[in-house]
Amino acid sequence: MQQIxxxxxKNSNKLLFLLLLSVSLLLTIQSHSYxxxxxxxxxxxxxxxxxxxxxxxxxxLNLKSENDALALENARLKxxxxxxxxxxxxxxxxxxxxxxxxxxxxxxVIHNSYNTHENFLTLNSGANDGVKPDMGVINSLGIxxxxxxxxPKYATVxxxxxxxxxxxxxxxxxxxxxxxxxxxxxxxxxxLIDVPRLASVRKGDTIVTGGQSVIxxxxxxxxxxxxxxxxxxxxxxxxxxxxxxxMTNLGHVYIIKSKDRxxxxxxxxxxxxxx
Amino acid sequence: MNSTLLLNILRFILLLTLQIVxxxxxxxxxxxxxxxxxLFIILYPVNSNRAALLISSFFLGLTMDLFSNxxxxxxxxxxxxxxxxxxxxxxxxxxSYEYQTIKLNESLTPERFTFILLAVVIHHFxxxxxxxxxxSFILDILIRTLLSTVFTIISCIIIIYLIKPNxx
Numbered sequence: 205m206q207q208i209x210x211x212x213x214k215n216s217n218k219l220l221f222l223l224l225l226s227v228s229l230l231l232t233i234q235s236h237s238y239x240x241x242x243x244x245x246x247x248x249x250x251x252x253x254x255x256x257x258x259x260x261x262x263x264x265l266n267l268k269s270e271n272d273a274l275a276l277e278n279a280r281l282k283x284x285x286x287x288x289x290x291x292x293x294x295x296x297x298x299x300x301x302x303x304x305x306x307x308x309x310x311x312x313v314i315h316n317s318y319n320t321h322e323n324f325l326t327l328n329s330g331a332n333d334g335v336k337p338d339m340g341v342i343n344s345l346g347i348x349x350x351x352x353x354x355x356p357k358y359a360t361v362x363x364x365x366x367x368x369x370x371x372x373x374x375x376x377x378x379x380x381x382x383x384x385x386x387x388x389x390x391x392x393x394x395x396l397i398d399v400p401r402l403a404s405v406r407k408g409d410t411i412v413t414g415g416q417s418v419i420x421x422x423x424x425x426x427x428x429x430x431x432x433x434x435x436x437x438x439x440x441x442x443x444x445x446x447x448x449x450x451m452t453n454l455g456h457v458y459i460i461k462s463k464d465r466x467x468x469x470x471x472x473x474x475x476x477x478x479x
Numbered sequence: 480m481n482s483t484l485l486l487n488i489l490r491f492i493l494l495l496t497l498q499i500v501x502x503x504x505x506x507x508x509x510x511x512x513x514x515x516x517x518l519f520i521i522l523y524p525v526n527s528n529r530a531a532l533l534i535s536s537f538f539l540g541l542t543m544d545l546f547s548n549x550x551x552x553x554x555x556x557x558x559x560x561x562x563x564x565x566x567x568x569x570x571x572x573x574x575s576y577e578y579q580t581i582k583l584n585e586s587l588t589p590e591r592f593t594f595i596l597l598a599v600v601i602h603h604f605x606x607x608x609x610x611x612x613x614x615s616f617i618l619d620i621l622i623r624t625l626l627s628t629v630f631t632i633i634s635c636i637i638i639i640y641l642i643k644p645n646x647x
Contacts, residue, residue: 218530221562223538228554232609235550254546397613 235319235357258368309333309358309459311341318365318452321388325349329459340420340460347371347413347424347449348457359459365391365451373426374414378403381414382443384426391451393430399441411445418465483524491539494519499546503636510623515629515638516543517602520561521595522639525568536561549610556606561600567597599631600624 212219247298312335329335331354339351341361349361350369362369364386371384373396380403382396396411409429415422431444488555498516506512518540540554547553571594607620607627 217562220530220533221558225534225555225558225562228537228540228551228558230550231544232555232612233550235552313599 228479235338304420307461309335309461311457311459313454314358316363316452316454318363318384318391323363323365323369323451324352325363325454325457326333327351327359327361327457327459328357330354330357330359332356334461336461338419338465339462340424341457342420342424342460343449343454343457345450346368346426347420348449348454350419351459361457363451364394364447371420372414372417374397374409375403375405375429376412376423378405380405381416382405382441384411384445392447394427394445394447396429396443396445397435397440398438399440399443401434403443405429405443407432411443418462418468419460422464424444483527487523487535489564491519491535495539495542497638498543503541503547507626507630511626511630513634514603514606514627515631515634517557517599517631518635518638519561520557520564520602521598521635523561523564529565531562532561533558550557552606552609555609556602559605560602563601567594567601571597595632595635596628599628599635603627603631 213466221380248263309329311329314328316323317323324350325341327335329340333356333357335351337351337354341348347364349363349366350371352360352362354360354362364371364384367386367388369384369386372381374381380399382399384394384396386394399405407429411426411429413420413422413424413426425448427445427447429443430446433442433444434440435442494516498514502513502515516539523535534539536557537554540551540557543549543553544551567577571590586596603624604620607623611620
């Protein structure tokens with residue numbers, strides 16, 4: 205017994221070393237086996253707290269790159285938001301005469317300009333979805349514009365708030381036709397020109413699309429008459445029309461395919477040739 | 480004696496903080512990291528209690544392992560360095576080192592440099608062997624040991640001669 209104590213006392217350092225070494229080797233070997241979780245890890249109060257404090261300081265050094273990364277992420281997420289059609293199904297209006305539901309493409313405005321004289325919209329549907337130039341674009345409140353150009357995924361639309369757009373329209377109750385233009389002044393109002401003096405117009409009358417063009421079906425709402433002028437040079441009425449649509453705030457729109465368009469165009473061409 | 484104990488505790492905490500906050504974030508070429516925290520073992524008083532050195536080295540390494548999620552590699556390396564420290568002393572300063580008053584934090588003589596170099600090499604070699612834990616990585620281990628030793632020694636010498644922790 206005495207000898208054992210003597211041995212322990214003599215070699216106390218060596219024994220202590222071996223004891224601590226075996227513990228540390230155990231920890232090492234244990235950490236190298238994949239199936240067990242580590243006993244010693246930085247997921248605890250002390251190390252977590254220290255790392256959080258250190259990170260509080262070091263994150264300032266990385267703010268620039270972090271901002272860049274976040275901006276990229278934002279751009280990516282925004283492109284996802286703007287490019288996916290909503291999972292909630294947008295109801296297709298049923299009251300469009302002359303169009304079957306399958307002739308309507310639901311789309312979304314991904315860019316909208318209204319602060320210049322020639323305004324265009326960008327939609328997230330394109331040639332892949334069957335959008336072609338000169339298709340009419342409406343929404344639940346009224347007309348929006350006419351498709352100008354298409355790419356495989358996107359389409360641009362000449363807004364009715366474009367000084368170059370001319371759309372055939374009529375007064376709902378009297379069937380007198382005119383041309384719908386925009387004077388480039390107020391985004392809430394468009395002008396219907398060339399309405400014959402014979403027409404009985406009254407303030408508050410509803411203006412709808414006319415049946416003369418093949419772009420829009422007949423009787424799609426546009427707006428109500430707000431002011432009536434008489435053009436001194438031509439003696440036609442010029443009507444100031446308050447739009448039903450808020451053109452500065454557009455979400456989902458419907459693109460209308462006209463089945464008869466090609467047929468009508470061909471017929472008109474042949475008629476002109478014959479003459 | 481009391482002031483030596485206090486100094487060592489202070490050194491323990493200070494070096495660990497320095498290592499974790501600053502040097503753990505200083506990586507060269509992605510894998511070379513200076514580890515000047517072993518200065519605690521190097522600068523430990525020559526003729527002090529060996530058991531205390533072993534125990535404090537154990538906890539020094541354990542703290543490093545806690546912060547670097549590395550199991551027990553720092554602990555083992557520190558223990559081995561602490562245990563073989565007297566032999567390194569003997570090699571570097573001659574057999575009668577115990578009777579000399581060795582002050583490492585004075586001007587850099589070849590003996591002192593040899594001691595620091597040997598200590599750092601032993602620690603790092605153990606550390607990287609345990610980190611890789613495979614014989615097939617032996618070339619990688621040697622390269623890491625060599626390069627990290629250079630950076631650790633540079634940082635150690637800078638700390639010793641700039642801060643001079645126990646200047647009297």
